[in-house]
Amino acid sequence: MPKLSLPRPRARAVVVAFAVTGLAFSAGAAVAGPVTTPAALAKHGGATRLDGDQTKKVRKAVAGGKAKNVILLIGDGMGDSEITSARNYQFGADGRFPGIDALPMTGQYTTFSLDQETGKPDYVTDSAASGSGWATGTKTYNGAVSVDVKGKKQVTLLELAKQRGLKTGNITTSEIQDATPAVEASHVTARSCYGPVATTKTCPTNALENGGDGSITEQILKTRADITMGGGAKTFAETATAGKYKGQTLSAQAQALGYQVVKTDAQMAAVAKADQSKPVLGLFGEGNLPVQLAGPAATPTGAEQPAARCTPNPDLPKTQPQLAAMTAKSISLLKNSNKGFFLQVEGASIDKQDHAANACGQIGEVVAFDAAVKVALQFAKDEGNTSVFVTADHGHTSQIVETGTNTPGLTVTLETADKAPMTISYGTAAAGESQEHTGTQVRIAGYGPQAANVVGLTDQTDLHFTIARALKLKTPAKG
Numbered sequence: 001m002p003k004l005s006l007p008r009p010r011a012r013a014v015v016v017a018f019a020v021t022g023l024a025f026s027a028g029a030a031v032a033g034p035v036t037t038p039a040a041l042a043k044h045g046g047a048t049r050l051d052g053d054q055t056k057k058v059r060k061a062v063a064g065g066k067a068k069n070v071i072l073l074i075g076d077g078m079g080d081s082e083i084t085s086a087r088n089y090q091f092g093a094d095g096r097f098p099g100i101d102a103l104p105m106t107g108q109y110t111t112f113s114l115d116q117e118t119g120k121p122d123y124v125t126d127s128a129a130s131g132s133g134w135a136t137g138t139k140t141y142n143g144a145v146s147v148d149v150k151g152k153k154q155v156t157l158l159e160l161a162k163q164r165g166l167k168t169g170n171i172t173t174s175e176i177q178d179a180t181p182a183v184e185a186s187h188v189t190a191r192s193c194y195g196p197v198a199t200t201k202t203c204p205t206n207a208l209e210n211g212g213d214g215s216i217t218e219q220i221l222k223t224r225a226d227i228t229m230g231g232g233a234k235t236f237a238e239t240a241t242a243g244k245y246k247g248q249t250l251s252a253q254a255q256a257l258g259y260q261v262v263k264t265d266a267q268m269a270a271v272a273k274a275d276q277s278k279p280v281l282g283l284f285g286e287g288n289l290p291v292q293l294a295g296p297a298a299t300p301t302g303a304e305q306p307a308a309r310c311t312p313n314p315d316l317p318k319t320q321p322q323l324a325a326m327t328a329k330s331i332s333l334l335k336n337s338n339k340g341f342f343l344q345v346e347g348a349s350i351d352k353q354d355h356a357a358n359a360c361g362q363i364g365e366v367v368a369f370d371a372a373v374k375v376a377l378q379f380a381k382d383e384g385n386t387s388v389f390v391t392a393d394h395g396h397t398s399q400i401v402e403t404g405t406n407t408p409g410l411t412v413t414l415e416t417a418d419k420a421p422m423t424i425s426y427g428t429a430a431a432g433e434s435q436e437h438t439g440t441q442v443r444i445a446g447y448g449p450q451a452a453n454v455v456g457l458t459d460q461t462d463l464h465f466t467i468a469r470a471l472k473l474k475t476p477a478k479g
Contacts, residue, residue, distance in 0.1 A: 035092040035417050047094055061104035067387040067449040067470040068340035071331070071376040072134075072157075072463075074180055075100075075369045076127060077351025079395035079442050085359070085424055086366035088400070089310075092417040099373030103390055103445035109458045110441050111394045116141035116149050123439040127351065128191040130393035130460060131183035137464035137475060145179065145216065146187045151205065157464060158184035158225060160473040161342035167275070168225040168341065169330045171282070173289045173323055173365070174348030175232030177216040180393060184344055185228070186219035195238035195250065208242035217250050221257055226274045226341075227330050229282030229321075230348075231289045233263075254281055265321035274333040282326070290316045291349050292368050295360025298410035298426050303403075307413045307421035310360035323347055324371035331379050342471060345372055354396040355434045357426040359412050362398065380448055387448035387470050389463065395440035397428040 040046050075082070087095055096102075113122045113129035122129075126142040133139055136146050136154035146154050158168050172181045177194040193203040199215040206212035213219050217235050220228060236251040245253045254261060259281040262268045274280040295310040296302070321329075327345050334341035347369030353361030373390055380386035401407060401423050409427030416422050428436035444463065446454040450470040453462065468475040 036094040041094060049094075049096075058104065061447070062452045063449045064452070065449050066472055067385055069335070069342070069380075069383070069386040070467050070470050071327075071343045071345065071380070071386065071388045072467065073345045073347070073369070073373050073376060073388070073390045074131075075347045075350050075366065075390070075392045076174075076180055077354045077394060077396040077437065078347070078366060078369070078392040079438065079440060081398050081400060082350055082354065082362060082366055082392075082396060083443065085398060085400055085422065086363045086370075088416045088418070088422050089363050089414055090367050090417060093420075095417065097370045097373075099370040099375075099377055100390060100445070102374075102377060103388065103447045103451075105447065105451040105454050106443060106445040107454045107456050107458060108441040109391065109444045109454075109460055109462065111460055112139075112439065113142050114139050114149055116144075119149060124437050125394050125439070126191075126437065127179035127393050128183065131180045133460035134391075134463040134467075135183040137461045137468075137478075139461060143191050144189060145191050145193075146183045147189060151189050153187040155476065156184050157342060157467055157473065158344065159223065160468065160475060161471060162223075162225075164471070164473055165339045166341050166471065167334045167337040167339075169227035169274075169334055169343040170225045170229075171227065171323075171326045171330055171344070172230035172346040172348050173368075174230055174346065174352070175235070175288055176220060176228055176230040176283075177232050177235055178230075178288070178348060180346045180348065181228075181230060181344070182216045182220070185223040185225060186216045187213060188216055188219075191216075194232070195235040196241045197238055200241060208240065214240075214243070218253075221250070221254055221259070224257075224276060224279055226276065227280045227282075227333060227343075229262075229268070229280065229284070229326055229330070230346075231283065231285035231287050233283040234286040236283065264319040265325065266319065268321050268326070268329055271329070271333065280333070282321075284320050285317075288349060288352060289320055291353060291361045291365055292316065293360040293364030295358075295414070296412055298357040298359060298412040298424070300410060300431060301406055302411040303401075303406045303413055303423045303425075305413060307415040309415050310364065313361075313364070322371070323368050324375050327372040327375045331375070335379075335383070340471065342467070343376075345376070347372065351393075351396060351437075354398055354426075357397075357410050357412075357435050359398065359414060359424045363414075377447060385449070387446065387450055387467075389444065389446045389451070389454065389467065391444035391454075391463070392442040393460075395438040395442055397426050397435040397438060399425050399427070401425045 113125040193199040
């Protein structure tokens with residue numbers, strides 16, 4: 001596949017340094033990336049993003065055939081509004097994300113799930129049904145993890161990749177048992193069945209003592225991706241209820257199964273090999289990993305407050321690896337495979353901070369996710385036979401509204417890289433309650449072999465078959 005030179009932003013009047021090891025934020029005024037002056041924007045054509053006709057560049061970007069490797073990156077809850085607000089904040093209105101906005105093929109896909117009883121569309125999906133859609137190619141009900149509406153197991157991309165002899169990875173900033181990572185490595189009737197305790201109570205047909213495959217954590221260990229990293233250490237203190245490891249903790253089970261357990265960025269960096277004899281299990285926190293940024297809360301009268309800048313999260317552990325670093329390390333460990341690899345990467349807390357109406361937390365996670373996308377895309381360009389797909393699992397509540405406008409919900413005003421105010425509104429739940437997902441279609445973008453299949457309007461389940469074609473996976477026939 002020819003290397004692609006993508007359109008670049010025109011020269012700006014003000015240039016601000018962008019420095020990332022894993023990621024570097026500035027809490028001050030201008031931040032990462034160029035910012036266009038108001039005078040430049042006001043000129044005829046001053047805000048255009050294209051430099052002439054793009055036909056030849058798009059043609060060069062269209063690549064059929066197969067890929068040796070596929071990297072799938074999921075921004076959980078990362079709808080167009082979340083992308084736009086983070087771009088405005090970090091780069092300015094005329095800026096560009098170096099990762100998310102650099103993929104040449106873009107489209108939109110639908111995200112609806114199904115009602116378990118009637119089979120009719122449920123227009124607002126959760127992350128479990130959504131992830132099951134691209135992981136298995138099968139629509140299912142909210143809360144289901146890679147099972148159909150009747151609870152029958154559906155084979156996943158990661159499982160298919162393993163069957164073909166590819167190396168596999170599954171990394172996230174959430175608990176590794178959370179819905180998005182879980183859909184690639186487990187099959188349960190309810191997403192809350194992290195460990196044996198919850199599985200016995202909520203997913204009895206999946207419980208080991210009832211002849212099932214066990215909890216999400218137990219299945220992750222059995223599925224045995226070469227690399228699994230994120231949070232979720234707490235569940236490993238639970239004990240198995242049946243089977244070979246009955247009465248032993250899941251942590252002891254992981255050790256017995258030969259996993260290299262790492263808990264800090266330094267330990268992760270020291271890993272020299274990851275394969276089926278010594279898979280890597282990264283557990284960097286008891287629960288979800290702390291987010292990058294903190295800032296003012298959204299309130300019923302937040303639009304009236306002065307525009308604020310976000311600040312680094314004081315609770316972010318210095319030993320916690322960034323998603324970009326996790327992605328780079330995973331690629332370095334997976335790439336030495338003759339057959340190739342499949343890697344899923346999730347920026348999980350875009351969604352979680354949207355639920356909390358935390359604009360700074362949400363924005364920081366989009367920027368951190370973009371840094372991971374940039375790592376993946378650079379590898380794909382250098383390697384030459386890798387496809388990269390970037391998308392979200394569903395839309396979310398945040399909206400950019402008229403500056404200074406208090407909506408019926410919650411608002412907060414931030415100062416962007418343009419040194420201009422931006423008001424963000426959350427309007428799907430009352431103060432103190434969890435904001436809700438939305439049923440909008442969301443962006444999907446791609447680079448490399450089969451990426452043309454994301455153009456136009458598709459569905460999440462189409463992505464399963466697109467990736468399967470790219471990697472020559474033997475996915476079950478439709479129907």
